[in-house]
Amino acid sequence: MNFLSEEKRAKLSEVLFYVALSIELGIMLLEKTVIPLHDCQSYVYRVTFLLTLIVVLLMKHDKKEWIVIGAVCLFTFVSYRISGKNDLLRYAVFMMAARDIDLKKAMKYIFYVSVAGYALIALLSVVGKLGVVAPPPRDYGRGDIEVRYEFGFGHANTFYGSVYAFVLLWMWIYGEAASLREWLLVFALNFMASVVSATRTGMLVSVLTFGVGFLARFYKKIKECKIVYVLTALVTPVFCVAFSVWSAVVSKVPRYEFEHKHYDLIEWIDDKLNNRIHDLYRETEKHAGSIWTWKLFSDGNSEETFDMGWVRIFYWYGIIPAIVISALIVLIIYICYKKKDVWTLIIILSLSIYTVVEATFVSEYIGRLFILPVIGVYLGEFVNRKKDGECLRS
Structure with missing residues (x-):
């Protein structure tokens, strides 16, 4: 790729990364619905893997970083050949491709694409076009007949998991500057979602998360x-x-x-x-x-x-x-x-x-684990030993 200037390589890398990210987010949103994906996933994964691999090859790496890249790719490839699952290899290359991105911009992109997708799934279920708002009452293994709302997501836990992902993304992007009113509104949304989906795990973990989040927001010295x-x-x-x-x-x-x-x-x-x-x-x-x-x-x-x-x-x-x-x-x-x-x-x-x-x-869905770009940027910084105090979240 030496025929490209450094500036053009950086721009092409960014475009290819966002194309791969968009595809991964799209298939993640489809998977959360009742729409069958059949065998098309494997072909999509090959495309996004190739795109992120090209991004890694377009990047500039020193000798130490090439050694790390080689070791990680070898380990995850061996894991893939033995287990038949290429998830770790795809995750690793995706994180490597995220090294030079504008992290806050990428996280906002994930946030708004995900929220738009979640809202569309819920809306389509409400108007009767995709899935159901709530299946008939049944026993979910707790010994009680109950109604659990899923809003087109195929299962109540999938619905709550999407709200939970939204909450965590919101905290990462906006939590530090959000007002008390905004915090309470997001908490109320999360609480209502955990109630209608009847997820005890979600309610307990969210209370813990919001408790620590409130502390971090209003007691700055905790960091x-x-x-x-x-x-x-x-x-x-x-x-x-x-x-x-x-x-x-x-x-x-x-x-x-x-x-x-x-x-x-x-x-x-x-x-x-x-x-x-x-x-x-x-x-x-x-x-x-x-x-x-x-x-x-x-x-x-x-x-x-x-x-x-x-x-x-x-x-x-x-x-x-x-x-x-x-x-x-x-x-x-x-x-x-x-x-x-x-x-x-x-x-x-x-x-x-x-x-x-x-x-x-x-x-296997990269789009679910929204924290991957953060890990990719932080590990890239760690390998390159940039200044510890530099905060890539700002």
């Missing part, structure tokens, strides 16, 4: 507190991963085995999680999700889905990739500490806890 970053680093990979591993282990304990020394505790927690722990073992014939199905690298037969997101990471991709992902999260938390970026920290904390019991953000 200087080292303990906040340390606690997040402990909660995210230590508590979330450790609890998920424990769940995968005890999922095999048969129900009503009262003599088991931890039976009461397991049953109490599992009841609060709507049987998610026991379902890791008993929901499928091969006991997908239980720790006995985990491998160092997953294989093409590990396709089953279940709700516990961190367990899905271990099951879908393998123990080694899951450990690498956990370490990467700790590194991002460290970068947040160096940059005093409490808002990205809040997003990481909230998503990590939410993913313990919901696998919404563990998927």
